[in-house]
Amino acid sequence: MERNWSTLCLSPAFWGRGLTLAWKALLAPYVVDGHLASLIIIATALIAAFSWNSRLVVRHRTGLLRGIAVAGAAGSFVIVGQAFGTLPAAGTLALVAAGTNTCVNLLIILAWSQVFARMPMASTGLVLGISYIAGAAFFFLFQLLPAPVQAGCALLLAPASIGCVQLCSALLDLGESRTRAEERDGAAATGNAPTGRPVRDEAAPPTTAALLRSYPWRMVLVIVFFAFAVGINRIHSTPQIDVFGAGLAGVIITLCTALTAVKVNPFVLYRAIIPVMLAGLLISILAGPHSLPAQIAANASYAFSHLLLTLLLCDKAYRFNAPILFIYGIGRACMGAAYLLGALCAEALESWLAFNPLFSVEVLYGIVLLGSVVAILSWVSRREYLEVFQNRAPETPEAPTSETTAPGAPVPVEAIPEAECKSTPSPSEQATTHPAVAPVRTRGEISRTELLRAMIERRCGQIxxxxxxxxxxxxxxxLLAWGKSSKRIEEALCLSPNTVKTHVRHIYAKLGIHSRAELDALVDTPANRS
Incomplete structure (x- = not known):
């Protein structure tokens, strides 16, 4: 299906995420207090996160999607009525309508995250960037229209975004069904027709505790620092500045993913986007927290944090088959809590500055900027995170086992699970793993190791x-070509043992081999020939 991504990304249906941005900005002057909105976002995100294993998977529930669309339209109707004076501007009805719109906005974003979790990172980045640009263009276009037309658009934007979610899901389902049909035809042509259900459905769902243990906390922590900083500076912003900053972030994300589409991965995005976000914080410090350049920079940084969170977590869900509702819900709740904490700190400082003029909010910004740099350096210094991004198992020594199979001995397909767990390291593993006490490697040795990795990856791609x-x-x-055991493959790809065993059986059957020695011979790397 990869050959169809460019066509799908250009489909206007995939830009429907931008309609949510325009809808939120149009109703922003009439929504509830920012602190209450943050609490609603945190609560909704946590409820969605911890209900990930229920039947309420948004993109598969047509009735739930229609309910979200109706709730968004109803909330918009009440808010528009308040704006035109036909409904009271205060009271319980107004509070419920504004809170409903805040909740619906997050639910629509969660629905879109389930769409993006089915796409490669390069395509997701391109679609998200174009969506933010389109959303900003829609908003400023609506500003030129008469007030009644703006009201009608506000009523239709939420249902239109939900309709785009359903259309995109249908397009992805169609593409996946065509891909499965092509794979079945190819397997039948080679005499290796697949049996049983798809492997993706055979994995036992992980527990919530296991998901929390494997959650990318370091990755989210860096983004949380930015949300905290923006919460300090953004309390005096306007919808126009918000949307302009989001559109600017969309332009940069689009260019970044378009220029690095061939080798885009989370680490590349971090190296490209984090400096821009740090520059936004620095501008806020130098220009003053309430100046126009500072507000634009802060809002662009906040939009970047949303985009980066969506891209990284959807990529994790796409590559490791992780539940996107859980990982995105937890990340969005952390961002909401950090933003709320930043806003509360800013308000406390503003009231305290009247009694202590020697202290200023720039000091707090400096602390946050320093904390962000420390968090980033701490995150990127962990080599195993980069290896996981590149689908590599962490380079730690294998624990010796008392029973091993003889090198090169054939292993029956029926005995693959037990044999793989006890197999001895292959020559490729000996070339890529460290001993118990790793010696200092020269630059030439490191280059040879990386070259060997690249050759193995290229040969495996051909196979x-x-x-x-x-x-x-x-x-x-x-991973098999690198000599990794089944246990290491489970840890690297976050798969269950049964899923790995089934995949290995299918690989051996399709390749017509029965042992690791035959696989090494098929890959035929320099390490295997030496």
Whole structure:
């Protein structure tokens, strides 16, 4: 299906995420107090996160999507009535309508996250960037229209965004069904027809405790620092500045993903986007927290944090088959809590400055900026995070086992699970793993190791295309070629043991081999020939 991504990304249906941005900005002057809105966002995100294993998967529930659309339209109707004076501007009805719109906005974003979790990172970045640009253009276009027309648009934007979610899901389902049909035809042509249900459905769902243990907390912590900083500075912003900053972020994200689409990964995005966000904080410090350049920079940084969170977590869900509702809900709740804490700190400082003029909010900004740099350096210094981004298992020594199989001995397909867990390291693993006490490696040794990795990946890619392996099977093939055991593959790809065993069986059947020695011979790397 990868060959169809460029066509899908250009479909206007995938830009429907921008309608939510325009809808939120149009109703921003009439929504509830910012602190209450943050509390609603935190509560909604946490409820969605911890109900990830229920039947309320948004993109599969047509009735739920229609309910969200109706609730958004009803809330917009009440708010528009308040704006035109036909409904009271205060009271319980106004509070409920504004709170409903805040909740609906987050639910629509969660629905879109389930769409983006089915797409590669390069396509998701391109779609998100274009959506933010389109949303900003819609908003400023609506500002030129008469007030009644703006009101009508506000009523239709939420249902239109939900309709785009359903249309995009249908397009992705159609593309995946075509891909599965092509894989079945290819497998039948080679005599390796798949049996049983798809492997993706055989994995036992992980527990919530396991998801919390494997959650990318360091990655989210860096973004949380930015949300805290923006919460300090953004309390005097306007919808126009918000949307302009979001559109600017969309332009940069689009350019970044378009220029690095061939090798885009989370680490590349961090290196490209984090400096821009740090520059936004620095401008806020130098220009003053309430100046126009500072507000634009702060809002662009906040939009960047949303985009980066969506891209990183949707990529994790796409590559590791993780529940996007859980990982995105937790991340969005953390961002909402950090933003709320920043706003409360700013208000406390403003009231305290009257009694202590020697202290200023710039000092707090400096602390946040320093904390962000420390968090980023701490995160990128962990080599295993970069390796996981590149679908590599962490380079730690394997624990020795008392029972091993003889090198090169054939292993029956029926005995693969037990044999793989006890297999001895292959030559490729000996070339890529460290001993118990790793010696200092020279630059030439490091270059040879990286070259060997690249050769193994390239050869595995050729094998995957030749034998029509699925994306997940291709990832496991690379790890097998590196000599990783089943346990290491489970940890690297966050899969259950049964899923890994089933994938290995299918790979061996499609390749027509029965042992690791035959796989090494098929890959035929320099390490295997030496």
């Amino acid at each position: 995957a295309r030749e034998y029509r392996l699925s994306k997940r099977e291709s990832e496991i093939l690379v």
